[in-house]
Amino acid sequence: MTLPRNLLGQTDIEVSCLGLGTVKFGRNQEVKYPTKFALPEDREVEKLLNQASKAGINLIDTAPAYGNSEQRLGRLLRGRSDWIICTKVGEEFTNGKSYFNFSAEHTRRSVERSLRNIGTDYLDVVLIHSDGRDEYILEATDCLATLLQLKAAGLIRAVGMSTKTVSGGLKAVALTDVVMVTYNLAMQDDAPVIDSARAARKGVMIKKALNSGHACNDNAGGAEASLRFVLQREGVSTAIIGTLNPAHLAANIAAASS
DSSP states (O other): OOOEEOOOOTTOEEEEEEEEEEEHHHOOOEEEEEEEEOOOOHHHHHHHHHHHTTTTEEEEOOOHEEEEEEHHHHHHOOGGOEEEEEEEEEEEEETTTTEOOOOHHHHHHHHHHHHHHTTOOOOOEEEEEEOOHHHHHHHHSSSSHHOOOOOOOOEEEEEEEOSSSHHHHHHHHHHSSSSEOOOOOSOOOTTTHHHHHHTTEEEEEETTTTTTTTGOOOOOSSHHHHHHHHHHHTTOOOEEEEOOOOOHHHHHHHHHHO
């Protein structure tokens, strides 16, 4: 059983239709999952990474706002060239609270820190981690311009935005390589963004494909139905799935492979 792969828009980056989200590797405070969880031990993270890799998942999604997720990946990843790594800039999580900074200086320092944390000399995808002011961030801050400079310098292969509004998503499609949007059976407002990205041949990454885990408790087919709904949508490049449960990961892989 091998997961299908798709080109991420017009880039030369090929991603598995499922990506492994790593919020739960490093952060369990101020999150919106239906049940509480303890942070995993290194051996549990290694087991999930190995399981994902063997099934054909090659995309890992992380962020500075995910606690120590980046640092753990830097310690535990094997075979960097086998993985497509997506991280973010803009949001920080310190002392149990998030804050945002989209300045040129902070953006550059964030990328340099991610490179050190993960132990790599390039990042495949870097997304702007929006605070909800998508258009303002893209148009009135130095964040995107700085990321494009770092891309030109060879430190980043593709840039994009994890958006929170439809208008911001459409703006991100116009200005960047990749857009990450929310899309699942319960939330479909970003459908026009996916359509716009498909027409423009831009990459589309789906967050909250399982509605932050709530789809697992849904009577309308649960996680399997939600995941198939997302992956069958034309224009979707990949869906990010985060879990600490090997059985859940196996079930998601099976649903995506069928």
